[in-house]
Amino acid sequence: MAMTPLRIPRDLGAARTNLIDKVRRRPLADLRPMPRDEVVSNERFTLYRYRPAEGVPARGRPLFLTPPLAAPAIAFDLRRGCSVAEFFVNQGREVYLVDYGPVNFGHRALGIEHWVDDLLPEALAYASVDAQGADLHMAGWSLGGIFTMFTAAARQDLPIASATAVASPFDLREVPLLALARPVDKVLGGLVGPVYRSLGGVPAPLTKWGFQLSAADKYLTKPISMLTHADDRDFLAQLEAVDRFMSSMYAYPGRTFGQLYHVVMRTNEFATGTMRLNDRDVRLADIDVPVLVVAGLNDTLAPLPAVEHLLDLTTGAPTAQLLQAPGGHLGVLTGRAAIRTTWPGMEGFFTKHD
Template identity: 70%
Template sequence: MALPTPGLPRRLGAARTNLTDKLRRRPIADLRGMPREVVEQRASFTLYRYDPVAGIEQQGRPVLLVPPLAAPALAFDLRRGCSLVEYFVHQGRPVYLVDYGPVSFAHRGLGIEHWVDSVVPAAVELVVAHSGAASVHLAGWSLGGIFTVFTAAAHPELPLASVTAVASPFDLRQVPLLALARPIDRVAGPLVGPAYRALGGVPAPLTRLGFQVSSLDKYLTKPVAMVVHADDRDFLAQLEAVDRFMASMYAYPGRTFGQLYHVVMRSNEFATGTMELAGRPVELARIDVPVLVVAGTGDTLAPEPAVHHLLDLVTGSPDGRLVRAPGGHLGVLTGRAARRTTWPAMEVFFRQHDPVVPATAGG
């Protein structure tokens, strides 16, 4: 006679509650954004400052979060209990976010240099002015990490305390998905340019499809995973938050997509450490601030070798460091395991590179 499984009644009760909430379309995830204020709104971006937590002393240099294109900035604040922003504000660290908003046909002429030479430098200077800090920790995810790194290289005059790139591939030969796409490029490549120029970019549904293809196994097995974890409310909350994220994808501006397409499919220019932007070479070896690289062990869009290659390029950095953490392309930034891995590792790095404030006389 089989013995009852310990805790089975509790698990069945939890599964029943979760299933009832799902069927009645009650939210499981707490999708409220962390409280924030608008520091400045411009035509090409909005700068936000997240509210400090009452009772927690503010300490350390501010961190400025830099999102990619197409993917919404809410990746940094996915849901309560699994939000990088929430984690940092509870550490007492001042947190800022530059948000580009949705991309439209009007943005079709914007290239990578727009973000590297205009948006990110302006956001850094605004953070310094607003916070009163002498320097800023600059941290980006995916293409946002690439913007972050090239901004630091192109503008050594910016007051940066450190640079962090999370899930940002720099050697695209190490991305298996791109190897599979190259034969298609040889056939369909001549049609790509006219298509994105006519459309003004890549529409949001296609960017969403690309993200889904990169994690096709998880996408296809999602119904099974929901059944297996029916009693795990935190697991279901994460799926719900990711669904919202996926539904919020933006389009890619045409010129930026064209630049990336050339780098991804043709030249692998990122891997050289030098890129032509606005008519001049930008060399990553010129970066002279500490650099943190975060790679997801399950990331198919930006596998560890592709991400790790950045450390071979930032030869002028006084402290180049790699953190390996569980998760895919989004999960390494804001998966449930990131609470124990990626976020604490970033905070430790920031603390080590928060310039020491001299004690005042008699202090």
């Protein structure tokens, strides 16, 4: 099998400048956050509204962004020129972001029901009031997309115009990495519960390691990629922004991790479309708003079959569609190609259901 030839930097002057800046630790990425205002802040979350873009007329319903746990909310504002929030603000939309902040030992008793039944409905209500009573397009990434769907299913009275899940795996039997982990679980599974309960959750370094494991090939070849793309400042800026994102990982609260571990390793409960929360069944078939499912074509953590299974579960939605886009687990949300693929696809869906 022939090896793909390595890319040779064409602009040696640009390569020299970029590498000198890297060695001298000069920033290549514009990591300034998009301007935003705090709508409300309490001990559970902070809700932000991004400021409108100057000269862009307001249009459409507002967008409500839902992050996962462990990964920081900066996933939605990675860097200037490659920011989910920036793109949709420039479309003229009001954009809201809920930020849970870091997890500590005091959060150890919080389970999935905390986000689905309490936190997200409260944050949505605040956002709707701030937006003069408008319904909002709710979009979540990874576990945030799972939270989005179960929130829409649990509460049909919430001001939700549509529900979008980006890179959110619902059939976990279709995730190859988890198939490799299950034999280990059979041997060591009995130790997991006592360990995470004693720690109050999963420490941030372990969540970072798990995310890196899902893209191990990229981390192993990163030095080579940096050299072969040394003349591509935007490529290097993206690596820099992703490094900042990875260094900002949070811990997982104990009870939530326990629930997810049970679902991932034992029951595959998400794939049934029904989850037991607060002593009642929450069914994804009860979602009554339009649904968009976004899948990354290179996502090993949430591959296409695991993600598109959501379409089979949202049978009560007036419409449910799949958007496939290039990128891995983070890349499909905010990779360099997202401005031409994922985001316009999402905007087209939102516009259709404004």
